Amino acid sequence: MISRRVASENPDRLYTVTGGRSHTDESSMDMVTLIVSECDPTPGMQSEHVKILQMCRQPMAVVEVSSELKLPISVVRILLCDLLDTGRITARHPPKAPAKAQLPNPEILEQVLVGLQNL
Amino acid sequence: MDFRTSDPPVRTPLRNTMTTGLKIVVVGGFGVGKTTMVRSVSEIRPLSTEETMTQAGLGIDDASGVQTKSTTTVAFDFGRISLNDQMVLYLFGAPGQERFWFLWDRLFSGTLGAVVLVDVRRLADSWYAIDRLEHHGMPFIVARNNFDEPAHPLEKIREALDLSDDVPLIDCDARQRDSSKAVLIALVNHLHALSSARGVTR
Amino acid sequence: MPAHIPVHRRALLVPLAVAIVAGTACVWAVAEAPVEGRTLMAWSLGTAAVLLCAAITFGLYGRQQTQQLRDRLQAMDADVAQLADQTLPALVKRLRDGASVDTALAEVHRPADLAQQRILWTLAQEVGRGDRMRAAAMSACANAAGRVQALATSMLADLREMEDRHDEKVLGDLLRLDHSTAQAGRLADSIAVLTGARSGRRWTKPIVMESIMRGAVGRISAYQRVRVHSASTVAIAGHAAEGVMHALAELMDNATSFSPPSEEVHVYVEEVSTGVVITIEDCGLVMSAVALSRARQAVSSEPLDLTTLSGTRLGLAVVGCLARKHDLTVSFRPSSRGGTGVVVMIPQKLVTQPPPLPAPDPPRPPSVPAARRAPSTAVAAPAPAERVADGDLPRRRRGQTLAAATSTTAAAEPKPPARDRPKPSLSDAGARFSAFRQASRGTGGGATPADTPDVSAEDDTL
Numbered sequence: 022m023i024s025r026r027v028a029s030e031n032p033d034r035l036y037t038v039t040g041g042r043s044h045t046d047e048s049s050m051d052m053v054t055l056i057v058s059e060c061d062p063t064p065g066m067q068s069e070h071v072k073i074l075q076m077c078r079q080p081m082a083v084v085e086v087s088s089e090l091k092l093p094i095s096v097v098r099i100l101l102c103d104l105l106d107t108g109r110i111t112a113r114h115p116p117k118a119p120a121k122a123q124l125p126n127p128e129i130l131e132q133v134l135v136g137l138q139n140l
Numbered sequence: 141m142d143f144r145t146s147d148p149p150v151r152t153p154l155r156n157t158m159t160t161g162l163k164i165v166v167v168g169g170f171g172v173g174k175t176t177m178v179r180s181v182s183e184i185r186p187l188s189t190e191e192t193m194t195q196a197g198l199g200i201d202d203a204s205g206v207q208t209k210s211t212t213t214v215a216f217d218f219g220r221i222s223l224n225d226q227m228v229l230y231l232f233g234a235p236g237q238e239r240f241w242f243l244w245d246r247l248f249s250g251t252l253g254a255v256v257l258v259d260v261r262r263l264a265d266s267w268y269a270i271d272r273l274e275h276h277g278m279p280f281i282v283a284r285n286n287f288d289e290p291a292h293p294l295e296k297i298r299e300a301l302d303l304s305d306d307v308p309l310i311d312c313d314a315r316q317r318d319s320s321k322a323v324l325i326a327l328v329n330h331l332h333a334l335s336s337a338r339g340v341t342r
Numbered sequence: 343m344p345a346h347i348p349v350h351r352r353a354l355l356v357p358l359a360v361a362i363v364a365g366t367a368c369v370w371a372v373a374e375a376p377v378e379g380r381t382l383m384a385w386s387l388g389t390a391a392v393l394l395c396a397a398i399t400f401g402l403y404g405r406q407q408t409q410q411l412r413d414r415l416q417a418m419d420a421d422v423a424q425l426a427d428q429t430l431p432a433l434v435k436r437l438r439d440g441a442s443v444d445t446a447l448a449e450v451h452r453p454a455d456l457a458q459q460r461i462l463w464t465l466a467q468e469v470g471r472g473d474r475m476r477a478a479a480m481s482a483c484a485n486a487a488g489r490v491q492a493l494a495t496s497m498l499a500d501l502r503e504m505e506d507r508h509d510e511k512v513l514g515d516l517l518r519l520d521h522s523t524a525q526a527g528r529l530a531d532s533i534a535v536l537t538g539a540r541s542g543r544r545w546t547k548p549i550v551m552e553s554i555m556r557g558a559v560g561r562i563s564a565y566q567r568v569r570v571h572s573a574s575t576v577a578i579a580g581h582a583a584e585g586v587m588h589a590l591a592e593l594m595d596n597a598t599s600f601s602p603p604s605e606e607v608h609v610y611v612e613e614v615s616t617g618v619v620i621t622i623e624d625c626g627l628v629m630s631a632v633a634l635s636r637a638r639q640a641v642s643s644e645p646l647d648l649t650t651l652s653g654t655r656l657g658l659a660v661v662g663c664l665a666r667k668h669d670l671t672v673s674f675r676p677s678s679r680g681g682t683g684v685v686v687m688i689p690q691k692l693v694t695q696p697p698p699l700p701a702p703d704p705p706r707p708p709s710v711p712a713a714r715r716a717p718s719t720a721v722a723a724p725a726p727a728e729r730v731a732d733g734d735l736p737r738r739r740r741g742q743t744l745a746a747a748t749s750t751t752a753a754a755e756p757k758p759p760a761r762d763r764p765k766p767s768l769s770d771a772g773a774r775f776s777a778f779r780q781a782s783r784g785t786g787g788g789a790t791p792a793d794t795p796d797v798s799a800e801d802d803t804l
Contacts, residue, residue, distance in 0.1 A: 030499065030502070031549070031553050032545070032549060032553050032554070032556060032557030032560070032583070032587060033552075033553050033556040033557065033560070034498070034502075034517075034520055034521070034524055034556065034557075034560040035502070035505055035517060035520065036517040036520060036521055036560065036565075037556035037557075037559055037560040037565065038556070039517075040566065041517070041565070041566050043510060043513040043514035043517050044510035044513065044514065045510075051161070051249070051250050052163065052230075052247075052250075053161030053162065053163050053228075053230050053250070054161060055154070055158055055159065055160075055161050055228070057156075064573045065571070065572070065573045067552070068550075068552050078153075079153030079154050079155070079156055080153075080154045080155075080156065080158045080159075080228075081153075081154065082161050082220075082228070082230060084218060084230065085187065085220075088187040088218075089187075093505055093506045093507075093513070094509075095509050095510045095513050096505075096513075113158070113159045113160065113161070115160055115161050115162060115163075115250055116160060124279070124331065124334055124335045124338055125162075125252055125331065125335065126335065127332055127335045127336055129160075129162070129227075130252075130328055130331050130332040130335055131332065132223065132224065132227060133162065133223055133227065133229065133252070133328050134325065134328045134329065134332065135223075135224070136221070136222075136223025136224050136227060136229070137221070137223065137229075137321060137324050137325050137328060138325065140181065140221065140317075140321050260735070263735060263736055263738075264736050264738075266738075267738045267742075267743040268743045268744060268747060270738065271738075271740065271741050271742070271743045271744035271745075272744055274740065274741070275741070275744055292735065296735060297735070299735075299737075300735035300736065300737050300738065301738050302737065302738045302739065302740050
């Protein structure tokens with residue numbers, strides 16, 4: 022499998038993509054947080070930021086961004102936080118699970134049920 | 141500015157009104173039909189976030205009969221269902237065995253619930269997943285994926301898996317969209333029942 | 343004296359003539375002399391004539407010997423001069439060009455003199471041996487460098503895979519290892535370049551400028567001090583990309599090493615009609631005239647002279663080799679920022695357009711009514727099931743698989759004390775939920791934290 026990866030690899034090491042950062046304080050960014058661009062890319066921006074801004078003209082989940090960029094979710098979070106901090110994107114977070122237990126509230130589940138039944 | 145790379149391929153964009161992403165995880169051993177199930181209900185071709193295992197993967201490719209490689213790429217794939225104008229459901233197909241524990245924390249936080257997909261010929265592949273779900277108290281249902289006429293009554297499976305009575309166990313054919321849909325509905329019904337019960341017990 | 347008469351014959355002819363003349367004179371003198379003194383006179387004159395003949399003979403012989411020696415000496419002088427001026431240089435050249443000792447000896451003029459032949463032979467042996475030693479040392483270095491390169495490449499691929507599958511907790515450590523490995527790889531690349539081995543990896547596709555810059559920056563220690571200013575969208579041809587990145591990395595490394603650690607190094611990328619110009623500017627010291635001329639010499643079109651290598655600073659020699667290989671032009675000038683500016687010109691023939699992005703999937707409108715969509719293609723059914731007899735289903739024993747799995751994991755990884763570790767919220771919440779479930783069921787029949795072995799890493803918080 023390595024050979025396939027090597028063939029598709031680029032010379033960009035991840036620490037050069039993040040400028041040496043490996044984590045972000047933004048912990049609320051879930052895999053299914055929806056990202057929406059608030060502006061267009063500008064010249065000189067790093068290519069990942071350009072791609073994110075282009076992809077997220079419609080909402081897109083973090084996990085989809087990660088898959089499209091072929092970058093680990095942790096790295097994508099750092100890139101997204103850069104854009105979030107400068108107001109270039111907004112994030113729509115999934116509902117927080119109620120504090121007491123992990124079960125979602127029944128209203129959400131009812132909507133999910135209707136949605137699934139309408140499929 | 142002219143970006144010579146035209147817009148990257150955006151697959152089936154979501155509606156702009158979407159505000160809420162939800163997730164459900166489908167776990168099961170290799171070749172049990174996770175990807176098939178995700179594909180049968182997803183509105184996008186399942187995407188994958190590649191997770192690669194080096195060594196420790198002996199026998200990993202049982203299904204394809206390739207066992208000599210020391211490195212195996214595991215696609216933890218996901219599909220998407222737009223439920224309505226605001227809510228989008230992401231379905232994650234995750235390998236259930238112990239050696240993929242590294243996926244779990246990331247996947248399961250904030251997940252509505254899980255579907256354990258089992259293949260009767262490789263029932264043991266699901267044990268770790270069920271143990272782990274029980275251990276974490278993650279609500280789940282079990283679906284038996286049937287490619288052929290099932291050879292065992294469901295009660296035998298429940299017995300063999302030592303499932304408690306309140307865990308729903310159903311039959312499905314992951315290739316069939318309606319069948320996969322029914323599995324998801326069964327899970328959500330189960331969650332709803334638990335969630336309502338919580339209101340009562342509190 | 344007729345030239346065709348051999349010397350030794352001449353040496354005989356002259357004394358013979360003298361003997362005849364002297365003899366004749368003696369006979370005549372004796373005949374003229376009074377009878378009573380004839381005997382004495384004959385003896386005296388005879389003796390004198392013999393002595394005269396002998397003296398003349400010896401004189402002549404000596405002169406001829408001298409002449410002979412002088413001639414031989416001249417011939418030898420010419421031979422030695424030929425040996426020194428032509429034969430030996432030719433021999434050394436052939437040996438340096440890689441000919442074997444025997445071949446080289448056979449091809450050069452062989453001196454008649456045996457001693458000279460021995461000199462030639464000895465020299466050929468020694469030069470040949472020296473060259474073999476140099477070649478063996480070079481090839482050992484090249485070979486070792488190649489193996490380190492291969493190791494580094496596969497380590498980098500492995501690290502990238504690990505970076506994919508581990509989250510923030512481990513990612514920082516992995517990135518540090520990744521960075522060290524990239525630097526080790528560059529060192530091996532440098533040795534490979536200097537020993538004339540093939541360069542590191544070959545990229546099978548053009549590499550866009552942003553990646554070229556990252557590839558270069560990522561190989562140096564102080565990469566966080568480098569600021570790249572580029573809006574370039576061109577790419578570098580795959581066959582040259584590695585060399586270009588390596589050369590830029592060496593120059594950036596120089597720039598960061600020779601400027602204060604608090605200062606940034608700025609790199610500007612500019613597309614021009616003749617190619618791409620990359621300027622690396624630091625604000626360290628301005629190079630001295632000597633250093634500047636040495637640097638210019640290193641990156642000039644002159645082939646690398648290994649004897650000019652210093653033990654510690656190989657960078658510019660590497661840049662020189664790479665520049666010659668890929669026709670890069672490297673020049674130095676004082677920087678407007680106060681230090682040195684290095685200008686690298688990448689010729690147009692290496693510049694290309696980036697590879698096209700993979701074709702997008704035909705977009706499918708999200709609003710298509712689900713029911714009308716064709717059922718997805720069925721996957722091939724797996725191999726026929728081995729019929730398991732009714733009672734033969736393997737039985738799960740609750741919690742055992744998890745326990746077995748986590749006990750091996752726990753044994754393999756020593757864990758810090760529980761209170762030092764952050765609380766995993768999932769298991770925490772999960773635990774509470776378990777408790778809830780137990781309560782909601784009203785029976786303890788299900789799996790609960792209480793009857794699940796307390797084994798997994800997260801369980802310490804339960």
